[in-house]
Amino acid sequence: MKHYKHWVFAKLLPICLLLLTAFLVPLGYLNEQYIDIGLKGKEYLLLRNSPRVIFAGDSRAERQLIPATATRILGLKQGEIVNIAVSSGDPLMVEHLAEAYPEKFRQATVIISISAEQINDGARGRGHFATNMMARMNIFEQMATFLPDKFRTIKSYYSDLLGQATKKHPETACDFEATDGFCPIEQTPEPTIEQTVAEDAAPSPTAKKDQDGTKNHPWYVDCNSSGRKRAMVADSLGKIKDRVGRLIVFTGPFRPNYLRQIEGTVLYNCELDFEQQIEKICGELGIEYRNYLQVPGLRNEHFYNSAHLNVVGAERFTEYVIGDLFVGDAGKR
Secondary structure: OHHHHHHHHHHHHHHHHHHHHHHHHHHHHHHHOOOOOOOHHHHHHHHHOOOOEEEEEOHHHHOOOOHHHHHHHHOOOOOOEEEOOOOOOOHHHHHHHHHHOHHHHOOOEEEEEOOHHHOOOOOOOOOOOOHHHHHOOOHHHHHHHHOOOOHHHHHHHHHHHHHHHHOOOOOOOOOOHHHOOOOOOOOOOOOOHHHHHHHHOOOOOOOOHHHOOOOOOHHHOOOOOOOHHHHHHHHHHHHHHOOOOEEEEEEOOOOHHHHHHHOOOHHHHHHHHHHHHHHHHHHHHOOEEEEOOOOOOOOHHHEEEOOEEOHHHHHHHHHHHHHHHHHOOOOOO
């Protein structure tokens, strides 16, 4: 028996360590080669223009802030206000472009939208943990964060990295060129029963934890807005602040009847906690913050889902934001 144990430790353990090293080293190399191409489709807006105002962040800026409307209100020329926001965009992406094009950001006012999943460490599923955040973690931190229950997240990340390393990406793309980066949603679609339940139904007071509404809202799962994600977002916002003329962070509006339906639920409490954390981060860094959870004049028909405005609502929201931030006449309309 003693001989057997000696053989295991002397032979098998080194083999296991060798195999583990052979597995981890290539992954670590791929991780170090990560290139942030999240804003590649909007980069042309900076190359072609010298913007004075830059809308950035996630879909709640991309689909809700209209450069043409803001340009008209402020009396600027086309190209002096651009929208570089993208779906699931975050401050880390903006930081990357601010480093790449310092002359474009140095004097600009940058307005960034931030949403809950960006600082919720509980949101670790695919699509809810940004790849650029994962890239700032080493392989061991990634394994500790995602294994074993979120294996698909880390698998998807390294599959994307492998594709990035083996495929040549186009030098440029021009997303929503005709609208200076704004993504218009023209209509308010009639929701199906399933969509209505998923987006609007308040969870039962007696529901269990896995049935509290977060199943249909994975960005709120296991709400924890004081961990690694928060630290990364805070660090990134601090770096952006030092590279721009004026930085403003905002959290976007929700459809009024949706807010009423979730009031007092886990979803509502998580959203409030998230917004308080963003406000706290901005306060610590000396960054302007605006909470646009509820905006005067925005009604249910101005939203195409619980958290996004259609083009009519986006027009009103842009007018309100520009009035609030620049004109001092918000909510006049």
